[in-house]
Amino acid sequence: MxxxxxxxxxxxxxxxxxxxxxxxxxxxxxxxxxxxxxxxxxxxxxxxxxxxxxxxxxxxxxxxxxxxxxxxxxxxxxxxxxxxxxxxxxxxxxxxxxxxxxxxxxxxxxxxxxxxxxxxxxxxxxxxxxxxxxxxxxNMLTVNGEKMSKSKGNSFLPRELFAGGHPLLEKAYSPMSVRFFMLQSHYSSTLDFSNEALGAAEKGYRKLGAALTAIKGLSYTSEANANAELVSDLNRLVEECYKNMSDDFNTAKTLAVLFEMSARINDFKSGNVVIASVDATTFEKFKSTYITFMEDVLGLMEDKSINNDLLDGTINVLVELRKKARTDRNYALSDKIRDDLQAIGVQLKDGKNGEINYTIE
RNA sequence: GGUUCCGUGGCCGAGUGGCUAGGCUGAGCUCUGCAAAAGCUCCUACAGCGGUUCGAAUCCGCUCGGAACCUCCA
Missing domain, CATH: 3.40.50.620 (HUPs)
Structure with missing residues (x-):
């Protein structure tokens, strides 16, 4: 050359x-x-x-x-x-x-x-x-409003961010939370790292991640009274995902759409809105778009950090005990199971039909 | 000194002339045995000062504040 x-x-x-x-x-x-x-x-x-x-x-x-x-x-x-x-x-x-x-x-x-x-x-x-x-x-990254640089002593590596322990970091943040955090701003804008902002991102990511898990478990059954308004709303959301990413990779706007979608997903999951109120094509497109944009486009995967059969099985034993206690109206016991698990970082969430889910901090 | 970019509600952060972004926090409601989770509602900002316009966070000018680059290495 x-x-x-x-x-x-x-x-x-x-x-x-x-x-x-x-x-x-x-x-x-x-x-x-x-x-x-x-x-x-x-x-x-x-x-x-x-x-x-x-x-x-x-x-x-x-x-x-x-x-x-x-x-x-x-x-x-x-x-x-x-x-x-x-x-x-x-x-x-x-x-x-x-x-x-x-x-x-x-x-x-x-x-x-x-x-x-x-x-x-x-x-x-x-x-x-x-x-x-x-x-x-x-654009460049800043930390608490200041440029990140070795000479200022305010720099940290990705692995320190994920592991925690750095003097500037109050805790460890999962890779997915950090990714969500960065996607919230435009790539050409400066981005400021702070514990407050990262903590907020962690919660936001969990919400989208929970909806991702939820929609994977939902499938179409059959159509009943179609809700035209909801159908056009879901189709609009799908279009906006593509539109926003095509606009110079506007990930922040895309995330805003995904949050709207997650609200609809939670409606389906809880039964507030029945899936049958939209047609099959709309539902399947909505479902695949949410999954595709989360996982393939933005790279926000389900956080599978907890993948331990022994732990899973143990918690399920306690979950079954709590179910029994609740049907017996022994709320003192059921609350103790829930509160004690909560204290060690396992949060139980009661569903409408007696189902119990849990998340681990 | 020169060039370029930025300054948005309690916090983070999109938005380039008129139409409530969104998330986090806070308040309220619904659901629930009670919670949690979830859904809904509310808190309506755009550094300051001028100007252009019927109308500006968005255009122009000035001021203040912040950032990057201006060819050592990579």
Missing amino acids: VKKILSNGFAYEKNGSVYFDVRKFMEKHKYGELSGRNIDDLLEGTRDLDGQDEKKNSIDFAIWKAVTPSHIQRWPSPWGEGIPGWHLECSAMGTKYLGKEFDIHGGGMDLKFPHHECEIAQNVGAYGHAPVRYWMHS
Whole structure:
């Protein structure tokens, strides 16, 4: 790729290094369009840095860099031993594995300039056209309103978020809760981590997750008195899922729709509204859309952290005892079973027809 | 200094000219033996000051506050 750029006249060699000639490139192509930079401003605003003397212009950048023999990484090249420039690595890898043109390139917005700008210039310089159709730049994360950085000591890793124990974290948050939390905001907005916000997200996710489990257990029976209003409402919700995700991945709006859907699901589950009040096609589409958008589109799976047959069986013994106590109207005993389980983190939920479900904290 | 972006109700966070986003919290109601869960209802905001417009959170200007980038490494 370096050779191609050189032979196209957009680079020059100096002391074993090869630099991209931005001025030359701009005679035929545009540079700085992605980030809206003005090159004259860039030339003025440049600060003094090491190793600039080899460049014709300060905005030029290395696509191949000569290294000293003591450098651990080095490869032979027509210009001597060296390493690829940072930007070039990405252009070369993208082109090799995804082709000379691919659909989406993501990255943090801190990489927009210069890195992605240079990537474009390299591909245009080598192959004559831009490598990427759509650029998606995600915004930065902050913690309690401050930029996350090692020097400030306010950074933590995903696994610390999931495991808890970090001084800034009051507790551990499940991967799904964190995912929900991030999906609540647009990818291009800054997102602020705080215990309060994460805790709220945890509850919100549980609600959607419970509805996911619920609808998987619901199936269509037969149609009775159709409720036209409900039918059009369910169809509307299905459409909105697609509409919102098609609008530059508006996950926050999509989640709002899923919450509306979860209310309808809980109506079906509790029997407040009978499934028979909609037609089979509407119900099946509604069901599959909720499951698809939760699991496949947003990646919000059921939290199967508790999957222990022994524990499950043990709790079910207690559940059966409580059922018996309730039919005997021995509420003192049934309440004790419920309260004692609650105290150790197992919450029983009575259904309408005597069924008892439970969740584990 | 330059460029770009942001400032929304108690908290989080969508929304780009008129139509209540949503979640969390709080209050009330229904259901329930009592709870929990669930459903329903309520709490109607848009940094400040001007301007454009019949009408602005949304457009323009200024002020205040915050963030990112401005090619060392990756």
